[in-house]
């Protein structure tokens with residue numbers, strides 16, 4: 447087996463095959479893409495594949511990590527700055543949006559942006575015009591496709607008020623969700639093989655092969671850190687191997703003794719107020735006005751309890767408030783009244799994310 451594209455998404459399971467097809471298809475439009483998934487699942491590789499499959503593949507690809515960099519630096523990184531605009535700004539510097547003109551910008555960890563940066567990004571996305579740090583008017587517009595990624599739930603952040611809703615909708619035009627490695631174990635043999643070759647080829651490592659039992663253990667491990675953890679584990683195995691063939695003893699105990707996902711007991715989730723409300727309204731079919739409403743008005747339950755309930759029912763209704771009305775045991779003509787109530791009490795969860 448050879449791997450032609452170094453830096454491409456490896457995996458021959460059905461899920462990964464579907465994902466690659468989906469990426470290639472979605473790359474064709476020029477719409478913004480939001481890539482979600484746990485840390486280490488390969489979100490950056492997805493972004494690179496979007497770029498390679500798109501019409502912009504001849505333009506530049508620029509990746510910017512929005513996490514762990516001070517706001518002012520991120521601002522100048524993205525938008526550029528003019529000479530003298532802050533200490534250390536010895537010359538004009540273009541921002542990455544300008545560098546990526548006609549190409550693609552990958553905004554990694556976009557959920558970490560401060561509120562002010564979120565505002566600046568939104569303004570840029572709306573106008574396409576860049577405002578450099580230290581410059582008072584906007585410069586020429588640039589043409590970039592924005593692909594962003596996050597391991598956080600932006601929709602939860604929107605509800606909590608830490609991520610701007612308008613920016614969320616701008617970025618989330620197309621969503622690509624990358625499943626965790628434990629949900630696509632079919633990919634593991636090929637990934638193991640790929641990383642093993644990568645770390646043994648052209649290196650003076652001793653290891654030449656893996657005992658089949660080692661592969662079996664690696665396939666069973668749940669990989670909470672996803673492909674990144676797997677990659678590091680194999681690099682470690684290759685670097686520390688004492689023989690030509692990697693043995694079970696060489697595998698760190700933490701991996702060897704972890705039970706596979708299927709036998710690991712599911713963690714009990716604590717019952718929440720929203721669970722009780724849900725049971726009362728949806729399962730026992732009590733009317734919203736006679737059950738939830740009075741409890742809320744008498745402050746037996748909080749606004750966020752109501753919001754959680756709405757979120758849950760909205761999810762079940764696939765984002766359709768008409769169906770929510772029915773699930774709340776209301777008459778169809780009470781739809782407006784319900785929406786008014788939820789809006790007034792700031793419990794109107796945006797439906798788009800459940801569509």
Ligand SMILES: Nc1ncnc2c1ncn2[C@@H]1O[C@H](COP(=O)(O)OP(=O)(O)O)[C@@H](O)[C@H]1O
Pocket residue numbers: 453454455456457483484485486487488489490491492673674677
């Ligand atoms: N399907 C895959 N095939 C090959 N390498 C992968 C795959 N998924 C992830 N990787 C590798 O795992 C590491 C983490 O991937 P990355 O894209 O940075 O993850 P994320 O951005 O989701 O945290 C990188 O070194 C990447 O090359």
Ligand SMILES: [Mg+2]
Pocket residue numbers: 486489490554
């Ligand atoms: Mg990443």
